[in-house]
Amino acid sequence: xxxxxxxxxxxxxxxxxxxxxxxxxxxxxxxxxxxxxxxxxxxxxxxxxxxxxxxxxxxxxxxxxxxxxxxxxxxxxxxxxxxxxxxxxxxxxxxxxxxxxxxxxxxxxxxxxxxxxxxxxxxxxxxxxxxxxxxxxxxxxxxxxxxxxxxxxxxxxxxxxxxxxxxxxxxxxxxxxxxxxxxxxxxxxxxxxxxxxxxxxxxxxxxxxxxxxxxxxxxxxxxxxxxxxxxxxxxxxxxxxxxxxxxxxxxxxxxxxxxxxxxxxxxxxxxxxxxxxxxxxxxxxxxxxxxxxxxxxxxxxx
Amino acid sequence: xxxxxxxxxxxxxxxxxxxxxxxxxxxxxxxxxxxxxxxxxxxxxxxxxxxxxxxxxxxxxxxxxxxxxxxxxxxxxxxxxxxxxxxxxxxxxxxxxxxxxxxxxxxxxxxxxxxxxxxxxxxxxxxxxxxxxxxxxxxxxxxxxxxxxxxxxxxxxxxxxxxxxxxxxxxxxxxxxxxxxxxxxxxxxxxxxxxxxxxxxxxxxxxxxxxxxxxxxxxxxxxxxxxxxxxxxxxxxxxxxxxxxxxxxxxxxxxxxxxxxxxxxxxxxxxxxxxxxxxxxxxxxxxxxxxxxxxxxxxxxxxxxxxxxxxxxxxxxxxxxxxxxxxxxxxxxxxxxxxxxxxxxxxxxxxxxxxxxxxxxxxxxxxxxxxxxxxxxxxxxxxxxxxxxxxxxxxxxxxxxx
Numbered sequence: 133x134x135x136x137x138x139x140x141x142x143x144x145x146x147x148x149x150x151x152x153x154x155x156x157x158x159x160x161x162x163x164x165x166x167x168x169x170x171x172x173x174x175x176x177x178x179x180x181x182x183x184x185x186x187x188x189x190x191x192x193x194x195x196x197x198x199x200x201x202x203x204x205x206x207x208x209x210x211x212x213x214x215x216x217x218x219x220x221x222x223x224x225x226x227x228x229x230x231x232x233x234x235x236x237x238x239x240x241x242x243x244x245x246x247x248x249x250x251x252x253x254x255x256x257x258x259x260x261x262x263x264x265x266x267x268x269x270x271x272x273x274x275x276x277x278x279x280x281x282x283x284x285x286x287x288x289x290x291x292x293x294x295x296x297x298x299x300x301x302x303x304x305x306x307x308x309x310x311x312x313x314x315x316x317x318x319x320x321x322x323x324x325x326x327x328x329x330x331x332x333x334x335x336x337x338x339x340x341x342x343x344x345x346x347x348x349x350x351x352x353x354x355x356x357x358x359x360x361x362x363x364x365x366x367x368x369x370x371x372x373x374x375x376x377x378x379x380x381x382x383x384x385x386x387x388x389x390x391x392x393x394x395x396x397x398x399x400x401x402x403x404x405x406x407x408x409x410x411x412x413x414x415x416x417x418x419x420x421x422x423x424x425x426x427x428x429x430x431x432x433x434x
Numbered sequence: 435x436x437x438x439x440x441x442x443x444x445x446x447x448x449x450x451x452x453x454x455x456x457x458x459x460x461x462x463x464x465x466x467x468x469x470x471x472x473x474x475x476x477x478x479x480x481x482x483x484x485x486x487x488x489x490x491x492x493x494x495x496x497x498x499x500x501x502x503x504x505x506x507x508x509x510x511x512x513x514x515x516x517x518x519x520x521x522x523x524x525x526x527x528x529x530x531x532x533x534x535x536x537x538x539x540x541x542x543x544x545x546x547x548x549x550x551x552x553x554x555x556x557x558x559x560x561x562x563x564x565x566x567x568x569x570x571x572x573x574x575x576x577x578x579x580x581x582x583x584x585x586x587x588x589x590x591x592x593x594x595x596x597x598x599x600x601x602x603x604x605x606x607x608x609x610x611x612x613x614x615x616x617x618x619x620x621x622x623x624x625x626x627x628x629x630x631x632x633x634x635x636x637x638x639x640x641x642x643x644x645x646x647x648x649x650x651x652x653x654x655x656x657x658x659x660x661x662x663x664x665x666x667x668x669x670x671x672x673x674x675x676x677x678x679x680x681x682x683x684x685x686x687x688x689x690x691x692x693x694x695x696x697x698x699x700x701x702x703x704x705x706x707x708x709x710x711x712x713x714x715x716x717x718x719x720x721x722x723x724x725x726x727x728x729x730x731x732x733x734x735x736x737x738x739x740x741x742x743x744x745x746x747x748x749x750x751x752x753x754x755x756x757x758x759x760x761x762x763x764x765x766x767x768x769x770x771x772x773x774x775x776x777x778x779x780x781x782x783x784x785x786x787x788x789x790x791x792x793x794x795x796x797x798x799x800x801x802x803x804x805x806x807x808x809x810x811x812x813x814x815x816x817x818x819x820x821x822x823x824x825x826x827x828x829x830x831x832x833x834x835x836x
Contacts, residue, residue: 171645175510188659191650196643198513198540199652200506201532207503211468211510211518212643214494218465218516224645242506245499 133315134322139166149192151184154347156311156337156354157258158184161229163314164256164333167321170195172225173212177205177239179231180265181258203238205230206246209253217252225254225325232259235334236272236294247301247330254324254331257294258311260339268342275362276415277396277405280342286404286411290418298332299368305331307367307376311338312354316377320367327369336363344400353398359387360395361419364426373430383427392416442689443625451614454582454621455521455547455607456481458589460491461629462545465516465636468496468507472526473559474611475549479521501526505533505544512542513651515642517593517635519544523611524551524565531569537604538573538667540651541640543596544604545589546574550713550764551611552798560799561611563712563765567741567773573667575605575674576741578712582619584693584739585609587685590633594681599639600673611799613714624689632688671743678740696745698737699752701727705734707811707818708752710778711762712738715795715802719762722807733811738774746781753788760814761792762807771826779824791817792826806830 144165151158157180165172174197176182182199186192200208209228216224230239235257243255262280263269270280272292279286299306305327309317317335324331338353340346345353357363358378365379374380381387392415396402405411449457455478459467467486469479485491494511498504501522508518522530527548537544552562566576577592579585585607592605609615641649655663679695686692700720702708709719716737726733736752738745753759759782763772770776775792782788791814796802810829817825 197650204506207506208510211507215511215514215516
């Protein structure tokens, strides 16, 4: 593990960006760029980062950025990667940086294509569980029970397990991360940088606006997500699966998982189901199933 | 003395329009190809795959999972500073629509072959210009080839034009489905070394994704700047008019091929009536012209080689010298005639009062023969004699004319 003290001092996400106070995505981007370094080209589809980077003729991102259409993050990144290789530029990392709407939903076809082709890109999805930029509509990442403006009584479906869909593409590197654990996130990007081919990192990024919690609680909420087991930190590399951080401790029985209600109750978005025992049980059931599956998968890949 | 003058490395092959386009991508030393198959474009991307996999062409080939991704990957590759190429048809072009705007607005000189095919529904794979005509306002330069040699030469000329530092816009090279795409004709192909003299390696002088000189492209632009960005694209279209004649002259000098610049006339010098048509409709019109001239009909034909920017100047100058223009449209602007008819009328408005008679022909690949074009000319002549000034007719309509 690396401590924040050991990370590069240079900031590639510059001050003056336009993120909301307490934005989890920008914690993630800051440390992702520290890990990847200056020789990185970013490709950003429609998402919060399209706005956060700032208004022309200014920018708050110190590496080259190509903004692109909603569905096109992965395909554009593939093109950049091919263009660089055609010009014999080999030491530059191409990073597609997209939100959950652009990844789980409208961008999944291009992402799946790039993964299947083995294109040399890192695709990172900062997942705030909703279409945040357009004012909080449900996405394929929105969890069961959560309020959004298009699920005013709470979402009736569970999220799509995108990280497992990507794992099934048999690509060299798949990891989950969380904005509340920048050290874990940093190490994963650092590792991904050294690997060739398609790499996918899914980052849970708590969003004070969409999740309805105070802007100073972002890190706390992220920690609760992992501590309750609602979000699981793991990485898949060289055909092996490992739990990381607190999820590793939970898997090894060294940290006791807290009831999910402890994670849900701090977020206004779960208000529709907070007193609904059946709904809470359904969320717990899903968490337990996911853990059961991941543990079995880890064993199977041993 | 032999050997003093280096002969051009060229060969003449009897090939389809699609193969001519594939050879052109090779001659132009395209560096990245991203493509998705669609009838009748497929043999272009198959041939390029063969070139790449047998080492005849040094390009990265991204076999994307959709046309939207094909154009997105071309945008990425071109933004990274490489020469990018793709090809599509019909539904594929429509599926790319969003990315067409993106490529043009990012000022990326991507060249794409569009094998013109009818739009669904219902399914129809035959020649029709509705696909490319309905992308008219995306900021792409549009060429229509009338034979396979022209398809080959225009791809190379288009790169030279699009990569000009005062232009930086993308271009379509349109060729009619099957009539060109799957019909073999002799085509003279040039060696890459010779084409290099005309088309040097692409250098993105305006902007590119470069870690040593980082820029952000395409972040939010307020109304304070957006307007001027759109205007500058239109300025570049105007610059095409200045630059393309020189490019065509230089190409002729080097390779001996001449297809006209924006238009090309056939027997128009003494013509009282002029047919204006793109692509193979022009070639067929030339046959009709010869036939009609045997009967002393004073007619000529004008090829519409470039549709955007629209060659208003050429059309005005022809219109001033003749008594009647006849336009052939292989597409419709539903609710308002055919696109070429409308544009021709708009171009000459206030410049000359020459009557314009428009005809929709060949939609969904219905055959358009020189006999059909002769009938059209007779119909237009009768209208002119009656003192009519303008009309738009659906030629050969089987449901009966009003």
